[in-house]
Amino acid sequence: MRMVGGHPCLDFVNTVDARVGTWGPDLLRNYDDLLAWAERVEVITPTERNELIALAVDNRLLATKALERAKVLRESLYAILRAEALQTNVPPDEVNTVQKAVVESLRKRALCEANGLFFWGWTNDGSLEAVWVRVALSAASFLAGRHLRRSVRECPGPNCGWLFLDTSKAGRRRWCSDESCGSRSRVRRFRARV
Numbered sequence: 080m081r082m083v084g085g086h087p088c089l090d091f092v093n094t095v096d097a098r099v100g101t102w103g104p105d106l107l108r109n110y111d112d113l114l115a116w117a118e119r120v121e122v123i124t125p126t127e128r129n130e131l132i133a134l135a136v137d138n139r140l141l142a143t144k145a146l147e148r149a150k151v152l153r154e155s156l157y158a159i160l161r162a163e164a165l166q167t168n169v170p171p172d173e174v175n176t177v178q179k180a181v182v183e184s185l186r187k188r189a190l191c192e193a194n195g196l197f198f199w200g201w202t203n204d205g206s207l208e209a210v211w212v213r214v215a216l217s218a219a220s221f222l223a224g225r226h227l228r229r230s231v232r233e234c235p236g237p238n239c240g241w242l243f244l245d246t247s248k249a250g251r252r253r254w255c256s257d258e259s260c261g262s263r264s265r266v267r268r269f270r271a272r273v
């Protein structure tokens with residue numbers, strides 16, 4: 080799984096391998112895939128991942144439900160972020176879905192203390208729903224911080240449609256990645272010239 084979105088919420092919507100042209104495959108085939116993804120983007124720690132893997136073994140049904148909930152959030156985030164990329168109207172139903180997830184996330188926020196130092200933690204540490212809960216709040220900060228960043232872009236590669244944030248100095252990034260869509264485009268241009 081390539082992480083080229085530039086923010087966890089963009090890498091999250093990019094867990095569907097192709098969005099435009101064709102759809103899929105969905106890279107989150109099961110709960111363990113969700114945990115593997117979450118660890119790579121540092122939404123959970125390796126220790127938390129191991130704890131959640133063990134918990135999921137004993138609670139397969141709840142783990143599947145948590146995965147489904149994560150995917151519902153993912154698809155709503157995709158619709159909202161794509162609307163930003165294409166400068167089209169934000170779909171209200173999708174905003175409602177994300178808003179509900181954010182409200183639930185905020186309820187799970189907790190002021191924690193360790194060795195006299197305070198930090199924002201979670202009341203649901205160790206819950207199977209930890210991943211989507213954290214992604215929802217991270218995505219909310221990303222959306223609310225629109226004035227501090229560039230607009231999300233959509234990769235124009237055939238059968239791609241991945242979303243990304245251009246953090247380059249020049250701001251001229253066109254492809255999700257130079258190694259995949261960018262290089263395929265160079266090959267196409269070369270063949271056309273030949």
Ligand SMILES: [Zn+2]
Nearest residue numbers: 234239255260
């Ligand atoms: Zn691409």
